[in-house]
Amino acid sequence: MFLKKLLVIVVCLPLIVTQALAHPQPEGKVIAASNLYPQIKMETNKGVIVVELNRVKAPIAVNNFINYVIAGEYNNTIFHRVIDGFVVQGGGYDSNHIPRKNGKEIYNESGNGLKNEVGTIAMARQNDPHSAIRQFYFNVGDNTSLDPGRNWGYTVFGYVTHGEELLMEMAGVETGFNEDLNLDDVPVEPLILIKATLMPEGYIHEG
Template sequence: MRILTALIFSLLLSPAWADEIQSDNLFPQVKMETSLGTMIVELDRTRAPLTVDNFLRYVVKGAYDNTSFHRVVAEFVVQGGGYTAGGDPIDEGDKLFNESGNGLSNEYGTIAMAREKEPHTATNQFFFNLVDNTRLDPSRRRWGYAVFGMVTEGLEVLDAMGEVPVEYDPDMGAQSKPVKPLLLIKATLMPES
């Protein structure tokens, strides 16, 4: 009876997607197959549990498959997660609490959540830091951008992404739109090791 009660209790407390996103894995890994090569990203659930769970829900649903990295700013960031390869916006989930005060810094090779001006507005878009962008970290006066993992394999792919030719993007008001589509072909949550 105790086992049955514990099972029912755990099912009530655990969302249906908990197993799909390896909720017990503190450092899940995501394989990102891009049009320039493959990267492995290790996420840090110990420092950014809400952000990691949010990101992995998009991954396991396939929401990031066949999407574009729509913003590239050399020696700054490569941003994706918002648009299909055809340019249509992907469905956004709920807005997240900003976990930028977690002790992780926007250093070269890290992945962080993109957001609007307001601090708790991140949904599906993310970016990779091409250099140390500590100015994106929080301070006593402002919220930062929540880092939730880092590239552990394929940094050369990230570097190549940061060097693609770009053109003016009227939506961003900057030279940041890749001239040739820069694609995230598939994002896959890797099996626990």
């Protein structure tokens, strides 16, 4: 079970070679330098989740994530791996189970002091500690095994400010093996990230 949980964070490589993003933004150029805690609104088919990102602690991961948001690369993607009490992972496949385009790998910032605690968002990766690209996950449990120790951990770069209850409901959906993805722990009823939007500085979610 422990091994299964750890493997959920490993990014699943598509069988085809994906292209780099056609027009990647220079790191950090899509938002003002003064906006150290940008907010992302995620509209899902189950409701809205808002996350506050931490550019102070994880500037590389945050700028990378925002570049994908600005490019619309997370729109109409699925949360393809869900394990109750552990993680809700997404960002890599569209609603037709087709892999989305990958950009470049980024440096691991897991030693930034942010922990894989309930309600945080972090970067998924392969075994190589510096292999995170675009897939991310929400912690729906306190996952200390994903924090750095003698080995590299998984980079936490923000936390949920609205929709944590919704996130927990998403974590409890029925899952199973999906033939298209050749993966376990895939929601039987798709969990879709309809749209991810970078909100104006100082945004306060209402409702």
